[in-house]
Amino acid sequence: MVQIPAPNVSAAAQAVFLKKHASIIAATVDRLLQEKGAYDHFGDQAERILSIGFEFTTSTLEACMAVNNADLFLEQLRWSQDRLPHDGVQVDQMAKGLDVYCVVIGELLPAAYAVEIIGMLNQVRAAQAAESPY
Amino acid sequence: MNYPTPEEGLSAIRKSYLAALQQGSGRQADQVVEDSLDQGLTANQLYMDVFQPTAYEIGRLWQRNLFTVAQEHLATAIIERQMGQLRAYFKPRVSRNRTLVLGSVTQELHRVGVRMVADFFEQDGWTVYYLGATTPASSFVGLARDVHADMIGISVQMVYHLPHIAGVIQEMERCGLGGLPVIVGGMPFIQQPELYRSFNVRFSAPNAEQAVAQANDIFLEG
Numbered sequence: 001m002v003q004i005p006a007p008n009v010s011a012a013a014q015a016v017f018l019k020k021h022a023s024i025i026a027a028t029v030d031r032l033l034q035e036k037g038a039y040d041h042f043g044d045q046a047e048r049i050l051s052i053g054f055e056f057t058t059s060t061l062e063a064c065m066a067v068n069n070a071d072l073f074l075e076q077l078r079w080s081q082d083r084l085p086h087d088g089v090q091v092d093q094m095a096k097g098l099d100v101y102c103v104v105i106g107e108l109l110p111a112a113y114a115v116e117i118i119g120m121l122n123q124v125r126a127a128q129a130a131e132s133p134y
Numbered sequence: 135m136n137y138p139t140p141e142e143g144l145s146a147i148r149k150s151y152l153a154a155l156q157q158g159s160g161r162q163a164d165q166v167v168e169d170s171l172d173q174g175l176t177a178n179q180l181y182m183d184v185f186q187p188t189a190y191e192i193g194r195l196w197q198r199n200l201f202t203v204a205q206e207h208l209a210t211a212i213i214e215r216q217m218g219q220l221r222a223y224f225k226p227r228v229s230r231n232r233t234l235v236l237g238s239v240t241q242e243l244h245r246v247g248v249r250m251v252a253d254f255f256e257q258d259g260w261t262v263y264y265l266g267a268t269t270p271a272s273s274f275v276g277l278a279r280d281v282h283a284d285m286i287g288i289s290v291q292m293v294y295h296l297p298h299i300a301g302v303i304q305e306m307e308r309c310g311l312g313g314l315p316v317i318v319g320g321m322p323f324i325q326q327p328e329l330y331r332s333f334n335v336r337f338s339a340p341n342a343e344q345a346v347a348q349a350n351d352i353f354l355e356g
Contacts, residue, residue, distance in 0.1 A: 059294035066297045067332040075325055076293055079197060086199035 004070040004127050007120035013113035014065050020108050021062070025054040027104045032097060041088055050097075053089065057101065065120070073124045078131075098125065144183050147175070152188050155209035156201065163212050167220075177223030178257075181250050182341055185213050189246055190321075213246055221253065230259035232353065235278045236287030237265025238320075239298035247320060248289035254342035255287075255349070271298070271305040279309060285349060288335075290320040299333050315352055319345060 017024075029050040033039060039046040064073040081091055089097075102121055106114045138146065147170050154162035170180060192209050195201040201209075234255050238245050245267040252264035263277055278286050286306070288299055299318060306312055316335040323329050323338035330338035336352055339345035 056294065063294045063296040066300070067329065069326070069329065069332065071326065072293050072296075072322060072329075083197045083199075 004074060004123050006068045007065065007070045007116075007123065008068060009065045009116045009120055010113070013109070013116045014062070016109055016113050017065070017105075017117055018062060021058055024101070024104055024108055025051060025058055027108065028054050028097070028101045031100050031104065035096075038093065038096075049088075053084075053097070054101065057098075061117075061121070065117070070120055070124050070127075073120075074127055077124060077128050081128075095125075143173070144179075148184055148188055148191075151184055152191060155188065155192065155212060156205060158205060158208045158212075160212045160215070163216065167216055177220045178254070178343070180220065181217070181253070182343060185217070186247070186250065186341060189213060210246060214249070217246075217249060217253065224253040224257040226259045227257060228259040230350075232259075232284045233261040233263070233281055234285050234287055234349070235263045235265065235274060235281065235283045236289070237269035237274065238267045238289040238291070239295050239302065240268050240270045241298065242290055242292060242295045243267050244289070244291035244320075247291070248287070251287060251289070251319060251342040251345050254346050258346045258350070260346075260349075271301040274302050275305045275309050275311060278306070278311060278314065283314065285315045285317060285352075287317045287319070287345070290318065290322060293322050296322060299335070303334050315349075317345060317349060 042049050060076050102118045151166045196206050252262050256262045318335050318338045324340045337348050
């Protein structure tokens, strides 16, 4: 199993991320909903469902940064890949969602802090890709 | 004639138990428990080798969409009810003059695991204050202070609730209970046995039996 080095996201970066928690989720969801047709199958629940998903992502990321442990986030990504297709979110949509999430972090956080957090996310995603049989 | 090994016997019990829960049949699940006790299985074994692995298996099956939310809730309710019915088996065997306050952190709704731990400590002679799910940090610490607890036990199942452990520790320090030993448990600590080192706690344990053994070791160490 892949082991990811401890990410060491600074306390300052974590504090800013926590402060921007709600706006990161809102901006990510807003941007994803602009993608024509991608979430039509959720009907008028699309915004609520995506918001719940990114609330989970953001809270989990905060916890993993707080305990300086990227492997926990990887475990949650594995879980999501198993579960979310049954909830109407396909694996490629998850990947796209995380791409957008990283872009939003880059836009809403000061560059130095964004680099730390996106670096951690990229490490986890690379580890997950290395595990994937596809 | 081939007789089943103990592990094969347990595996068969787990299968029957899971099937009963999947059907939402409390009576069928009761029958599995009664038959198991008749066959000589102890209540402790039922907790450790049937209830706990079955609860985790149900979580895995839900993850793969093979169990509905309703089935999962029903199964949990059946397990909790049966634990209540088995409580007589967890009468203290000895008296240890030690007190434990334990529960799940605030917002954490899972409580079956920590309740199992509570019963094992009680059987081991500890005085146990089991707070159940979603316990505010101030309640953990306030009760621990009031009952002169010797240890606090904290359970977390969802990764995003992990930071609440730090909240309890901070509240303990604020109230002058910073020296009290703390133990932690739950799925993140099973997945990563060394994770407890990220917090100012003594240890984590993957199950109720080991939690009791390790807690007693702390007092043996003096």
